[in-house]
Amino acid sequence: MPAVEEAPRAPGRPRSLRVDEAIISATLDLLAEGTSVEVLSIESIASRAGVGKATIYRRWPGKDALLHDALATLKSPGPELAGESVRDDLIALLGQVGPSTQDPRLPQILPCLLPHMSRSKEHYRAYQDIIEPRRNRVREVLRRGVANGELRADLDVELTMTVLIGPILVQRVLRWHPDLDADKMPAQVVDLLMAGMGPAQS
Amino acid sequence: MPAVEEAPRAPGRPRSLRVDEAIISATLDLLAEGTSVEVLSIESIASRAGVGKATIYRRWPGKDALLHDALATLKSPGPELAGESVRDDLIALLGQVGPSTQDPRLPQILPCLLPHMSRSKEHYRAYQDIIEPRRNRVREVLRRGVANGELRADLDVELTMTVLIGPILVQRVLRWHPDLDADKMPAQVVDLLMAGMGPAQS
Incomplete structure (x- = not known):
């Protein structure tokens, strides 16, 4: 006691x-x-x-x-969205991926904590609770794009969300690639995903 | 002493x-x-x-x-590649992303270590030394695709490599998305990147 x-x-x-x-x-x-x-x-x-x-x-x-x-407390509420172009809204949301940059301690804290959190069901749920509201905002923008034709009709929204966020997260938190700039990546990643890596359609 | x-x-x-x-x-x-x-x-x-x-x-x-x-020691040498289709080779390489799954302790270790490694220039170089040989294999396959027309001519290879690997890394190490299967992601991520998320070209 x-x-x-x-x-x-x-x-x-x-x-x-x-x-x-x-x-x-x-x-x-x-x-x-x-x-x-x-x-x-x-x-x-x-x-x-x-x-x-x-x-x-x-x-x-x-x-x-x-x-x-x-x-x-490490998560900021996220940016206001213009709601006009899916591309612009995605770039705005991806600019907030990872720990809020206001606290320089975060890059050291989060990567250690997340695996810890995932060791138990209860902790994993708590960790998901923290990131879920942000994922929801990305989901909504992707669904809007599918609905209005800015994105392909058969898009896998959950996968696409992870492919958009994952690279920026590893770059911001782990500095995975020595030369990429995490601040420039949101636009770069969105544009790569928009165009695809396949040969240009003629 | x-x-x-x-x-x-x-x-x-x-x-x-x-x-x-x-x-x-x-x-x-x-x-x-x-x-x-x-x-x-x-x-x-x-x-x-x-x-x-x-x-x-x-x-x-x-x-x-x-x-x-x-x-x-946590890094395996990586798979043999068929060398025929860029898509298949990328999927094979992405199947090895993240710590080798033979050691169940790794998912707990690596995410904590990497930020530590990045705190000093010397450690960061050591950490890059460990992952660089694997990145090189992905780079080579992407460059081959650019050269032979399987991929678009203006592809940003460094960015694309990070966009391919990042999502699988966060899923395998952090279990970032509660529903995605890290083992299925290599093919899913490669196919999404090949097609792009933009509307299908008619």
């Missing part, structure tokens, strides 16, 4: 966002410094955040729930 | 492959269990492998060199 070092929460008392943020930031800090998810503990997070363990346990039932919320 | 607990290596004495393998296996085991690269030490590897630190230092100058060789 964690020691209680704060007064019990009174009804209607507003949650301290500042404390929430300090706890989430401490979690991300520890991960970014190389602490593995297995080694990460509520105790080490509390110590880093300068709060007691009870403060964390009042907000989250445990490490996994906290981790889920910490990861969720 | 590590203590020496073996007799000095006599000229011509064959290197003990068994010991090499035990050390590399211990390194991969520790990583797969969640030990971060930062925390990983020659001491912990020696302990796990059942050898003295000096045994490791006689074979590798330090942790980074050992890590490089351990990672290199």
